[in-house]
Structures are given as structure tokens and as C-alpha cells.
Amino acid sequence: MMLKILLSPIVLILFLITFTGNSYSQSSLNDKVFSGQLFKDEITRAYLYPSKIIWQSDTLGMNVISPEVLLSPYKGQLTTSSEGMSVLKSDSNMIASVLLDYGKELYGGIEISAGIRSDKNPVKVRIRLGESVTEAMSDCNDNSHPGMSSATNDHSLRDYTLEIPWLGTVEIGNSGFRFVRIDLIDKGAELPIRSIRAIARFRDIPYLGSFHSSSERLNKIWETGAYTVHLNMQEYLWDGIKRDRLVWLGDVHPEVMTINNVFGDQEVVRKSLDFGRDTTPLPGWMNGMSSYSLWWIITHRDFYLYNGDLEYLREQQQYLTGLINQIKSKIDSTGKENLDGGRFLDWPTSENPEVIHSGLQALMLITMKAGKDIAEWLNDDELEKTCIESIRKLEKHTPSTHQNKQAAALLAIAGILSSEDASNILLKGGANNFATFYGYYMLEALALDGKYNEAMQIISDYWGAMLDLGATTFWENFNYDEKHNAVPIDQLPDESKFNIHSDGGNHCYIGLRASLCHGWASGPTSWLTRHVLGIQVIEPGSKVIRISPNLGDLDFAEGSFPTPLGIIKVKHVKQAGEKIESEIEAPEGVIIKIDD
Template identity: 75%
Template sequence: MKTRLFFILFLFLLSENVPAQEYLSERFFQGQLVEDEITRAYLTPVKIVWQSDNNNKQVKNSEVLLTQFDGQLSTSGEGICLLRSDNETQASILLDFGKELYGGIEIAAAIRSEKKPLKVRIRLGESVSEAMSDCIDNSVPGMSSATNDHSLRDYTLELPWLGTIEVGNSGFRFVRIDLLDKEVDLPIRSVRAIFRYRDIPYLGSFKCDNERLNEIWETGAYTVHLNMQEYLWDGIKRDRLVWLGDVHPEIMTINTVFGDQEIVKKSLDFGRDTTPLPQWMNGISSYSLWWIIAHRDLYLYHGDLDYLKEQQAYLSALIHQIISKIGPDGKENLDGGRFLDWPTARDSNVIHAGLQSLTVMAMEAGKDIAGWLNDRELNNVCIKASESLHKHLPSDHGNKQAASLLTLAGMLAPNQASPVILRNGATDFATFYGYYMLEALAKDGKYREAMNIITDYWGAMLDLGATTFWENFNYEERLNALPIDQLPDPSKFDIHADGGDHCYIGLRASLCHGWASGPTAWLTAHVLGIQVIEPGSKVIRIRPNLGDLTFAEGSFPTPYGVVTVKHVKQADGKIKSEIDAPKEIKII
């Protein structure tokens, strides 16, 4: 009977022209095939950065590796790169793929006389220094900080005779290959990167007459795109996890560039479902606060009421838990991990100021959500909690993070925060909380100053070879710094190997961290001036701020289609705007 039913199903599948995956799953794998949401593509290296010799002895015909490969090996020995190690020199080559990516590598080993597999060492690097590092060589300053945490980036591999092998995955731009076996020839036809990414359109855009700002906007968008893997990650090499505070700048960038994406909801739900109350998300109380704020912003942009209703029970219980941590004097007493960002991690006074502010912001977000859900009880609870919190006004302690959050919470006048944030320019800016520093400057109308900071701080990473934005960047370290795409030079400060702090010391630091993408969302919101006013982007206010720019144009995704704007500064300094929006959207 089972055989007959299976045969009937088989005939049905044939007659309905079902997709191959569905057919194979039902026909051969009993429904066990799970579709990969990620697209794969192959990339050829663009440059040979270094090789162990240039005398055509250990490394021959290396330029072959820069040519396109169609994936099919042949029995011909023509057009092959040859590696050969001996007792004096190890055959090695360092390849540059031109841009940071997430994925693995494919090595096509060509025909040779002996069929025994040959051993190679593979080192992936987000910088040249990382790809050239030796984890076990503590005699080289900085180089011992390279790790295999979260993803293998330094490993030994056996290559087959006349075969292709794929391994991965990690975040990298550079690949070093060393032939470990001696006195044997290793012919290689190709070394390709296997690029893994979500095949989604870039609906948002930004362009102005400052090419540096254009590149920064695009780099922030690309940084987040790489971190949109199975879930919304922090980093693609290290921290391939869902951190519920860190995702907020990423969500704002996704809203700005890609529009409504299921990976955001999937990641927020992951935080909820893996954090039974009274636990805090990721063990950090502020990250549960950010979860509430993220839901407010997500609904404001996309207006998915059914999804918001799914959060109601957990949200209400979480808000009541937070309120239980507010003292009679209005002071927050949150337990769990007390954390804002790494640069402030050792300053308990600044952390308190930030947590007081974030608690206010979470209650304000909760009030908005409760209103949209028509939950009067929760709405009133949030209003009262916010009023109580405003009774306690901590100092900003001259700290940029604290001043920014106090301003965004409405507890510090913007014109009082701006001098703190702008003190010494980009010095003491941060990759994560830099977004909120920029937002606080916008509240004070300091758009020109904020654009200068973006140009200096995020632009300095580009000057140092960045193609994605970093987990951490100390602005002062840019001086006499070695760019990430250059070979180590003892006379210069190695920006990757010698820098870092906390959990990202030296080469362990991630050079592709989604929380650093804030300028992308900020430039669209404040230079293009696109501000969402009512849920679902039904009402959008457009108020451009060009600063020293002469024009700015771009697009913005909404549930009803893309809004496009173009702003041109006239001779009298006034701005002429052209706006095109779907008919469902009211433009103010």
C-alpha cells in the first residue's frame, strides 16, 4: 500500500513540473532537504600580494591564479601554477580577492605524476597581517592574537590528485597557501573564493557630490549585507552570533537599504525564544531594552501588525520586569550584565547614565507599541515608568556615549550634549555607539559637523584599506598606521595586529562588524532627510540637510514601493527638491 501511494505521489510530482528540490526531497530524501537561503558565487583573486620566491623555483606561473576558471579540470598540464617546497624554502603564495567577503575557498589541484594527496596550510585573513600570521609563533608581536574562534581560518588540508576541494566558511579578503610536503610538485589550476550572500536587491541608495560620503554609505550597506547570513550576525569571522543590542544599527541600515527582510524578524524572535524571563537577552540587561526599541522601529518602518501582536505577551512581561528594577527615586537598578559598548565597559558611572537613558527610551518605545496594540494598561504603565525615570538625571561625565543617550532619551538638551560629542572631533568616537552620537548631533542641528565626523572617522578606515567597517577603531591609531592590504612593516603601527582591546585584541578583531554601519542609515535619514512619521511608512517627512554639499539624491524602500528624492542647492542657498513617492504615502 505504501509503495502504491508513493508511486502516485511520484506521478503527481512529475505531472506538476515541481521544482527540483521539492521533487528530490519527496522522491529520494523523505522530505528531509532544507533549502539554503544563501546564494553561492565564485570569485577569482585580483592580485598576488606576495609569494615565497620570484625566481621561478618554488612558485612558478602564479599569474595563472588570476585568470578565470570554469570549474572543470582537465588532464592537460598546461596553464598551471606550480608549487614546490624543499628543505630551505617553503612554497607559499598570498592572494587578494579585492574585497572582504564571507564564504570558503575552492582549490582545483591539477594532474600530477603521483596520486598521493598533498598537504597544504590555509590561512584566511581579513588583513594581510592576519593571513601572514602564525598563531603558534609568540615571538612575533601581535601575530599570536590570530585565532580560530567561531570559524576556522588557519588549518591544514589535504588536496586530492586531479580534483577540486571546497572548505570554509569565514570572513576574509586574503588567502595564504603553503605547501607542507617537500620535494613534490603541487600543480594548482585555480584558487577561488566561494562568496555566500543573500540575493536581495539594494532598494535604498545615496549619492552626493562628496565621493567619500558615497563610499561610506555603500560600505556600511555592504557590511550589513555580509552579516545577513542564516541570522543577523555581529561579524562574519568572529561573533557569528545574534547579539540583540548590536543588531539595532544593523536593523536601521536594513530598513534603509533592503526594506522589510524576514531575517530581522527571525533574529529578533531568536532572541525572544532563547531568553525565557526573567533572563536578559545575551545575559545583558541593555540588550533586552534594545530589543523593545528595535520592535518599535521595525513596526514604524514596515507596519506589520500581525507580527507585532506576536510579541505582545513577552513584551508586556519584559516591560514589567524592567519596571521592577526602577527604584522609588526613579533610578534604574538593572541587574545582569551592565554594558553599553566596549569603550565604556570599565566606567560604571557612564554605564549607569547610559542604562538610565536606555530604560527611558525602552519605556517610550513600549508606550508607542502599546498604543499600536491598543493595550491601554501597558501604555499607562510605560508612561508612569518614564515619568519616574525622569526624576533621576545622571551626569554625562563628559563621555560621548552617555551624552548621546541622555539626549536621545530627552534627559539632556541637545545643545548641552553637542560640545561633549564634538570635543576633539572624531577622537573617542566608536563604531557601535557612533551611530547614536550622530543621531544626537542631528537633534541639535549639527548636520555639517556630523558629516565631517563621518568623513574623518569612518573615512579613516577606508584610507587604511577597509572594504567593510570594523568592530573597533581608535581614531588616534590611524597615525603612522599600516593599511590592512600591505605586508607587515616593523616601522609602522599595524592597525590590525597591534590595536584592539577587551575581546578584540589584535588580529582577533573583526574587520566586518554590522554595528559599525550607522552612517548609512544616518545619511539617508538626515542628509536626504527621509524620516518615517507614521507606522508602515504611511507618512514620511522629507527635510534635507546638505551642509557643504551642493546636491544629494537617493532612494528609500517602503512597503508600498520606493521613494526617490533629489535635492539641489540653489545659488541663493535654498534647496530645490524633486520627490517621487507611491500614492499610498503622504509626503510632508
């Protein structure tokens, strides 16, 4: 017997969807509508409310009404009610303005939610984002007048004029900022605002590494360095979140060392190193600078040492071999480097060609030693032979330090200069003439001479001075002498004091163009883990770890360290007679070697 059922068209469609398979119901929006043309963002978005109002154009409640509303939580949905709004009113006498502090540097934009009003025409506002209060309160120039302290819109817009709709929400960005100023430009206009939320963009990854000691200042410095690099881990590993927002392969090395010690193996590192390789066909130099190609090799050595991805290292073999041979060809018969392209170490040394030569000589030797390590790991005898020959040749030439801290640090790390001689130069004047980028290598050179306590003092002085001046991330450049009588970045400008953001700097960081979140300044984070917690990687993939703590004047230090096999945890407590008692937890498969 056959049962015949007649179905209406709508029921028939539902029947087919339900019983002819799951392919329709399980297909994604990308597959069904956009034919695979949608690409998911790697970055997470989150909202942040301002923590305080630093300044407002009107304190009498006539032009700026109920600004405290902007500090209150907001669920993200407007209503037709006009209640609970902050209101800006501009007239012929005053432009209504508010300056907000979000409490911490972030990367992203802002969302402005405007309420209902009698006039439905859009109103025009000006938005200024700033890494410092001074920047948020400044005007823009076209960067055609060197030495001017006005801000710029280079690389990322931070000064906008836009229209705000009636009963609507707009988003703008992205840039690096902590402070936001909003001005109601239209005179005779009224703008009710329910919220000005920051939209933070970041990789939602755990902080696997940690550092805690009896010095709260060092703890804060470690955390700030980690956070600085975290913000720069955007689609690629950037140098800065306001500018340049580029993959600079020299800047990448200290950033990758911080990532190794805090976040562990991260794909953004591979992506960025590959970007440098793929956009620089030989005989080109990465970013146009020979030293940055050298740093690319050194970074690969350290990334593999910590994370042990041999397959990824093999992917570099062909390019690496060509690059090593290219570098070798730049050594003359006396062993002296003769690198072409842009000759650059860091900004403070950029106008001293003699120091640059000394640094490049050392950096080339460090690179060939890194290349030799990589060749051994790859079982590449020919590449190893090339590196050994280059090392022997480079060791014939001993350049002067010129009493320069950058040169002394690199020459000590390369083994050309004794660690004691390097320390004598590095400790002269303490934190004076330290640098944000090469400060990391200065600290490493001090560790070679056992000057751990002295290095911690310089960390506390130099990087700590940035914290004293209001930093929540570390800067592209910092001249230690400029801390005296300086206005902190979270305060309004004071003409009687030095303005650390607008008045300081040279080169690309003149005035307010300076980046106040620059990953190359994060060196103390990895240094404190390596030398105070004493966690030193001995064999690739962090499979063998030496624990050799150096507490200096600290009473205790504890923390964690990520390996591909799990987390290492250590705690060191100073006992009577300067003896250190240690507790160590390590995952299975990791061999721990403890120094007596």
C-alpha cells in the same frame, strides 16, 4: 471489438509513468529520496577570482611558477591536461607560498582545483584566511596568552592544514576574509593548481535604498555600511562574519536601521529578533545583558515603524509585556535604574561603571518611550499605562554625562540632556573618542542640535579613516588616534609602523581576533539617508514620510528609500542663497510632508 496489446516490462513502466498521472514525474528529490528531510539554504553561493597577488615566497620562478594563472577566469571543470597551471614546488630550502587578495571582504570559503601530476598521493597544504594581510600571514595561538597578536580559530576556522587530491577539487570554509595564503607543506612535492576561487555566501537581495552626493567619500561610506550589514545577513543577523557570528540583540539595532533604509522588510530580522526572544525566557536578559533586552524593544519599535507588520508586532505582546514589567521593577523609588545582569553599553565604556549607569538610565527611558509607542499601536491600555508610569519615574533622576560621548548621546536622545549640551561634548576633539557602535547614536544626537555639517565631517573623518586604511567593510572597533603612522590592512606588516589590526584594541578584539566586518559600525548609512536625504518615517509602515534635507557643504544629494508600498526617490540640489530645490517621487499610498 477489444484490442489487446502486449507490452514489454520496460515499455510498461514508461507507459505507467506517462499515463497514470504526473505525481511521479513532479515529485522533488526531497520528497522522493529524502522524505522531506532536506532543508534548502537561504543563502546564495557565487565565485570570485583573486584580484592580485600581494606576496609570494619565490620571485625567480623556481618554487612558485606562473602564479598569474590564479588570477584568470576558470569555468569550474578540470581536464587531464597539465597545461595552463600554476605550480607550487616545495623543497628542503623553501616552502612554496602565495598570498592572494580578493579585493573585498566576503563571507564564505575557497575552492582549490588541483591538476594532474605524476604522483597520485594527496599533498598537504596550509590555508590561512585573513581579514587583513597581517592576519593571513600570521600563526595561530590557542588564545590562552592575552595580549598576543597571533590570530585565533575562535568561532570560525581560518587556519587549516588539509590534503589536496590528485586531479581534484576541494572546498573549505566558512569565515570572513579578504586575503588567502596557501603554503605547500610537503617538501619534495609539486602541486599544480588551476584555480583558487573564493566562494562568497550572501543573501541575493536588491539594494532598494541608495545614496549619492557631491562627496564621493560620503558615497563610499554609505555603500560600505550597507555592504557590511549585507554580509552579516546570513542564516541569522550576525554581529560579525569572522567572529562572533552570533545574534547579539544590541548589535542588531543599528543593523536593522541599515536594513530598513537599504533593503526594506527582510525576514532575517524577524527570525533574529524571535531567536533572541525564544532563547531568553524571562526573567533572563538577552545575551546575558540587560541593555540588550532594552535594545530588543527599541528595535521592534523601529522595525514596525518602517515596515508596519502589525500581525508580527502582536506576536511579541505577551513577552513584551512581561519584559516591560521586569524592567519597571528595576527602577528604584528615586527614579534611578537598578538593572542587574550584565551592565554593558559598548566596549570603550565597559570599564567605567559611572558612565554605564548614565547610559543605562537614558537607555531605559528610551525603551519605555518605545514601549509606549508599541502599546499605542497594539491598543494595549494597560501596557501603555505601565510605560507612562515608568517614564515619569525615570525622569526624576538626572545622571551626569561624565563628559563621555556615549553617555551624552544617549542622554540627549532620551530628552534628559539638552541637545546643545550634548553637542558641546560630542564635538570636542572631533572624531576622537568616537566609537563604531555608539557612533551612530552620537551622530543622531548631533542631528538633534542641527549639527548636520559637523556630523558629516566626523563621518568623513572617522569612518573615512577606515577606508583610508584599506577597509572594504567597517570594523568592530576603531580608535581614531591609531590611524597615525598605521599600516593599512591590505599591506604587508611594517615593523616601523603601527599595525592597525594586530597592535590595536582591547577586550574581545585584542590583536588579530578583532572583527573587521561588524554590522554595528554601519550607522552612517541610515544616518545619511535620514538626515541628508531627509527621509524621516512619521507613521507606521512608512505611510507618512517627512522630507527635510540637510546638505551642509554638499552641492547635491540624491537617493532612494524602500517602503512597503514602493520606492521613494529624492534629489536635492543647492541653489543660490543656500536654497534647496527638491524633486520627489513617491509611490501611491505614501503621504509626503515637506518642511519649508
